[in-house]
Amino acid sequence: GESVGLHLPTLSVQEGDNSIINCAYSNSASDYFIWYKQESGKGPQFIIDIRSNMDKRQGQRVTVLLNKTVKHLSLQIAATQPGDSAVYFCAENIEGYSTLTFGKGTMLLVSP
Amino acid sequence: DTGVSQDPRHKITKRGQNVTFRCDPISEHNRLYWYRQTLGQGPEFLTYFQNEAQLEKSRLLSDRFSAERPKGSFSTLEIQRTEQGDSAMYLCASSLGTSGGLKYNEQFFGPGTRLTVL
Numbered sequence: 001g002e003s004v005g006l007h008l009p010t011l012s013v014q015e016g017d018n019s020i021i022n023c024a025y026s027n028s029a030s031d032y033f034i035w036y037k038q039e040s041g042k043g044p045q046f047i048i049d050i051r052s053n054m055d056k057r058q059g060q061r062v063t064v065l066l067n068k069t070v071k072h073l074s075l076q077i078a079a080t081q082p083g084d085s086a087v088y089f090c091a092e093n094i095e096g097y098s099t100l101t102f103g104k105g106t107m108l109l110v111s112p
Numbered sequence: 113d114t115g116v117s118q119d120p121r122h123k124i125t126k127r128g129q130n131v132t133f134r135c136d137p138i139s140e141h142n143r144l145y146w147y148r149q150t151l152g153q154g155p156e157f158l159t160y161f162q163n164e165a166q167l168e169k170s171r172l173l174s175d176r177f178s179a180e181r182p183k184g185s186f187s188t189l190e191i192q193r194t195e196q197g198d199s200a201m202y203l204c205a206s207s208l209g210t211s212g213g214l215k216y217n218e219q220f221f222g223p224g225t226r227l228t229v230l
Binding site for chain 1: 116143145152153154155156157160162167168170203205207218219220221222223224
């Protein structure tokens with residue numbers, strides 16, 4: 001497969017650790033945010049989303065935190081597994097616009 | 113497989129040639145999007161369709177690029193007179209649109225077409 005993670009910030013963790021991936025978004029008008037996971041040679045895969053009227057949302061093993069004051073988004077992955085190894089992107093959206101604006105990705109490497 | 117599909121998965125062409133990519137969205141989705149992704153970067157929006165209507169185009173979409181969705185189902189993206197700078201992954205995504213009063217809706221991505229221009 002091909003790597004989409006060259007020259008990306010990288011987070012290396014051990015299997016079983018908790019991982020935190022951060023994202024700074026750019027537009028204060030953005031009101032919907034999504035985290036995507038992208039494995040080598042594949043398209044982005046939806047993980048979890050959050051709307052601006054919330055500051056926390058939990059899924060299965062994942063939690064997204066939103067701090068609108070400082071325009072910061074984080075993705076927490078509990079009990080990280082080797083299968084979580086991928087590049088993670090945050091994306092922002094503005095109500096009334098259909099397009100997503102993606103941030104810079106972070107490569108997560110999980111060692112067994 | 114009922115996900116978004118793209119064809120071909122890989123395309124190698126010589127500079128100056130024309131190429132065409134196809135995207136088949138999830139069948140009940142009325143919105144279809146094209147993105148471009150270069151190595152180490154997030155996807156960048158190119159254009160999107162609501163059914164057969166092309167509603168928005170990015171400034172990234174030069175006049176050498178054209179996209180169609182003639183019957184509101186599959187879409188094609190054509191690049192004419194390809195340049196080496198066009199080398200990238202071209203991603204297609206689809207979504208339901210704002211049905212049922214939803215303001216937001218998840219975009220499902222295909223596997224992409226990797227274009228290499230020599």
